[in-house]
Amino acid sequence: MEAxxxxxxxxxxxxxxxxxxxxRVRTVLQVGRFEGGNxxxxxxxxxxxxVRQVPRKEEDFTQFVxxxxxxxxxxxxxxxxCTNFGDKFDMEQFxxxxxxxxxxxxxIFM
Amino acid sequence: MYxxxxxxxxxxxxxxxxxxxxxxxxxxxxxxxxxATKRGGSQSSGLMPLTVKQLSSATQKASDDNxxxxxxxVNNITLVGMVFNKEEKNTxxxxxxxxxxxxxxxxxxxxxQDSEELVELxxxxxxxxxxxxxHLRSFQGKRNVVAFSVRPxxxxxxxxxxxxxxxxxxxxxxxxxxxxxxxxxxSTTGVSYGxxxxxxxxxxxxxxxxxxxxxxxxxxxxxVGSNSVNECQKRVHLLFDEPANLAIEQGLHVDEVARxxxxxxxxxxxxxxxxxxxxxxxxxxxxxxxxxxxxx
Numbered sequence: 590m591e592a593x594x595x596x597x598x599x600x601x602x603x604x605x606x607x608x609x610x611x612x613r614v615r616t617v618l619q620v621g622r623f624e625g626g627n628x629x630x631x632x633x634x635x636x637x638x639x640v641r642q643v644p645r646k647e648e649d650f651t652q653f654v655x656x657x658x659x660x661x662x663x664x665x666x667x668x669x670x671c672t673n674f675g676d677k678f679d680m681e682q683f684x685x686x687x688x689x690x691x692x693x694x695x696x697i698f699m
Numbered sequence: 700m701y702x703x704x705x706x707x708x709x710x711x712x713x714x715x716x717x718x719x720x721x722x723x724x725x726x727x728x729x730x731x732x733x734x735a736t737k738r739g740g741s742q743s744s745g746l747m748p749l750t751v752k753q754l755s756s757a758t759q760k761a762s763d764d765n766x767x768x769x770x771x772x773v774n775n776i777t778l779v780g781m782v783f784n785k786e787e788k789n790t791x792x793x794x795x796x797x798x799x800x801x802x803x804x805x806x807x808x809x810x811x812q813d814s815e816e817l818v819e820l821x822x823x824x825x826x827x828x829x830x831x832x833x834h835l836r837s838f839q840g841k842r843n844v845v846a847f848s849v850r851p852x853x854x855x856x857x858x859x860x861x862x863x864x865x866x867x868x869x870x871x872x873x874x875x876x877x878x879x880x881x882x883x884x885x886s887t888t889g890v891s892y893g894x895x896x897x898x899x900x901x902x903x904x905x906x907x908x909x910x911x912x913x914x915x916x917x918x919x920x921x922x923v924g925s926n927s928v929n930e931c932q933k934r935v936h937l938l939f940d941e942p943a944n945l946a947i948e949q950g951l952h953v954d955e956v957a958r959x960x961x962x963x964x965x966x967x968x969x970x971x972x973x974x975x976x977x978x979x980x981x982x983x984x985x986x987x988x989x990x991x992x993x994x995x
Binding site: 672674677678679683 | 749750752753781799800801826828854856858859862863865866869870
């Protein structure tokens with residue numbers, strides 16, 4: 590596995606994508622479908638997100654996938670690292686953590 | 700009150716929450732004030748969940764080797780993150796742990812006799828998430844972690860959980876700092892606690908935490924909407940810190956404090972005193988009804 594540079598990635602749900610266009614974020618998606626090398630999935634807070642340049646094959650993914658990458662737009666991410674997060678994952682909690690990490694407690698994350 | 704050999708568990712380890720504050724007199728010269736004074740529960744020699752960002756912004760005092768986060772001494776820590784650059788040697792396994800708030804080097808010494816452990820460590824590969832328990836160290840100016848446990852994450856709710864826990868502990872520690880006047884962090888200008896507590900002490904103006912005075916200075920980290928409990932704690936603490944009261948050998952009686960705390964019930968005052976004792980700001984003197992500030 591190649592060594593990525595130590596750029597921090599901000600915890601984000603879809604609502605935060607707008608704020609972080611061009612920045613590296615991390616989020617967890619519930620996998621929907623694959624099409625043309627893109628992954629379509631649901632963000633922790635609900636909206637549909639498209640992930641481009643997915644580095645792995647479709648069959649390799651579990652139901653939930655953590656995606657770390659650069660935000661391209663309100664609903665688009667360019668993938669750098671994708672990590673399987675299994676078939677069971679609490680999206681609601683994760684979404685709340687995203688809010689906290691970008692709100693009152695940002696100082697311990699960024 | 701004095702421990703001659705330092706074998707008093709309380710002053711050596713902070714008691715792990717089991718040794719009451721009374722056994723830690725201020726006059727144990729070998730310890731920094733913040734390290735010796737007891738905190739009430741799990742925070743002092745317990746386990747701190749942290750982000751790597753917190754590790755890199757942890758502070759150090761000139762007088763000791765300890766790290767401090769949010770005013771708390773950092774002993775054992777736990778982190779969750781992704782493994783990068785794993786290197787296996789005969790004596791140890793090391794890797795970079797990246798939790799995406801930052802990266803830190805982690806080293807796990809290998810016990811050559813423990814073959815189970817070797818197998819487990821083989822399973823740690825680049826790109827997987829792990830939970831580590833360890834100790835924060837500094838070597839040649841760079842911080843690193845010596846881990847005593849490295850475990851792959853199986854249920855990824857644990858990743859979410861770790862962040863929640865780190866947020867919780869961070870908020871809790873900030874609140875304890877904000878709940879009483881003055882910073883928990885002692886001044887780094889070599890505060891001297893050498894004089895025996897028995898003599899009447901006049902506070903030495905050159906050796907004082909800048910924020911302690913008769914005036915209440917709200918700490919920067921004051922949580923929004925502080926309630927009457929915090930208010931009571933602050934004012935009780937202020938009372939104990941008044942120079943006139945610091946000069947009294949046996950400190951103040953609980954009833955005396957309650958008398959002066961107009962607008963608060965005796966129970967509230969007693970609760971505040973208990974809180975301050977647990978946080979190490981005051982200690983009991985001749986009996987359980989007399990208390991004195993540790994700022995003396």
